Structure formats: structure tokens, C-alpha cells
Amino acid sequence: MTVKTAQARINLANIIESLLGYPITKVGSNGVLPTNEQSYDIKGQIKPLYHINSENSVLARAQKRQDLLLIKQQQNIESILAMAMGFCPDVASSKQPDVDWVEHFIALCEDTSNSSMQILWAKILTGETLNPGTFSIKSLQTLKHMTQREADSLQKCVSLSGYNEKDDSHFILLGFYKKPSLFDLLRKGNKVSLNLGKTGISFPDILTLMDLNLLYRKEIESAVLKAGQELTLSFLSQKVTLKAKSSDLVLSYYKFTQTGDELSKLINFPVNKVYKQLINNALEGEFDLAWHAIK
Helix, strand or coil: CCHHHHHHHHHHHHHHHHHHCCCEEECCHHHCCCCCHHHECCCCCECCCEEECCCCCHHHHHHHHHHHHHHHHHHHHHHHHHHHHHHCCCCCCCCCCCHHHHHHHHHHHCCCCCHHHHHHHHHHHHHHHHCCCCCCHHHHHHHHCCCHHHHHHHHHHHCCEEEECCCCEEEEEEEEEECCCHHHCCCCCCCEECCHHHHCCCHHHHHHHHHCCCECCCCEECCCECCCCEEEEECCCEEEEEEECCCCEEEEEEEECHHHHHHHCCCCCCCCHHHHHHHHHHHCCCEEEEEEECC
16 A cells, blocks of 8 residues: 555545544454455445444434534634624614525535635625625525635636626626628638637636636627727726727627626636736727726
């Protein structure tokens, strides 16, 4: 047995003991494995090589496991609520979150032990306390089933997402094209695209958010822009105004769903510097760009 294999087995044994409250050991006295004849039961089935080392009944062991689970859930809830108190500013609030929403919140967050994920839960409770109705039950359910890796993908994509105040949504700008006129319909497409791969975002990151229903699966196009028409996108501490230099320009982007919009509010991440440069380089030919700091 290699050291790596032994360490993995020790880790698994520790996980099992933390879940059940009892150690797991090899079958046989003094840790000696049974002989080949003892490895099969009367039905010819292989006997387990390990068993839970306890003289208590199955019912008693089940009750202990439930007790351990309840203790862990209580610890998770208390940790999240304490974080929420720390995040919540001391400001006036005329309304309280819906009682049923709070019950759903507690039931859905109680199994979250990861500290980074607990922070997201705490921010949700704080946001809902300040402005009831900000987070839907669907968003809570999505967060419950989200892994840390999936949350990391969301964080990466949030650094590329601009907030469009006109339709109250976030989207990731992908590029643009100029609608062909009657005189150049036979010309090849002249679409200008941003290479998101240069920003550190992989296509699997995008697919992850689509699978979670945080991003719409299809690329979306804006209405045709006229010369002089403006679009403002806000990032965490900066905003950019795009002003079309000519008519018949169409922007393309990935749009966040309602759930994606809600959960993206939990992540305060500045605009990706490489992405900002890509926007400038790709759009400067057909748009006037003006970046401003958000006060």
C-alpha cells in the first residue's frame, strides 16, 4: 500500500467517523483480515472487510448520527446569522422579510459548512432584510445546490458583467456587427468578437452558469442602434458609456437570468482589466467609449 493510498483511506475513515460518531475498523481481531474461507457468507457473497466499531444497536447509532447532523446544522445556521449581523448596516428599514421566506432560508442554508458559501448566504439574508423581495426562493434553491467551484465560475463571470439600468439586468458583452445594407448583402460577415478566453474565463465556466440557469443559453442581440445612440454599463466601481458612431450597429451578449441577476448582486468584484481592454480595442472603431468612476 502506498503512502498516498493509506492517507486517502485515513481521510475516508475520519469522514465516516465524523458522520456516524463511531470509528470504522477492519473485520477480525487485532486488525488482522479474515482468511479466504471467512471472506464469504453462506450465500456466497463477499463479506465487508470493514465494519462500524460499536456495541450499540443500529437504532442507537442512527439516533447518534441524527444528533450529530442537527448539531452541525445548528452550527452552520448560527455562523451564517452571525455573519449577516456583521454585514447589515445600521440603517432605517420599514419592512421585514416574509416569514415564510425566512423559514425557507433557514431550511436551505443549514447544510452549508463551507465558509465562502456561508458568506453568500449571509449576504442574501442581509440584502433581504434591507429590501424584502430582493431574493426569490428559486435563488435560494439554486445557491443550496451550488458547489464552491460553481460559485467560482459565477465570480469570474460577474467580473465581465455590466449592469444595464434601462432593463435592470446584467450581461456579458461579446461583440457587435454592422447590419449589411442592400448593396453589400453578399459580403462576408463583419462581426467583431471579444476573446473571453484571454480574460481567464473558460467556456466550461459559461456552460456551468447556463446549466445552473444563471445565464440564458443563447447569445442575445440588441436592437439596432442608430448613430448617436448610447448604452451605459455599470461595473462595481466603474461604468462605460458606448455611443454609436454610425447606424445599423447590433451588440451581442450573454444575458443573466433573473436568478443570475439576483445572485450576481452577492459578488463585489471589479471589472476584469483584460476584459476592459478588449472592449476598448474591439469597439473603438464604431463606438465612442467613455469610462467613469462610480462614486
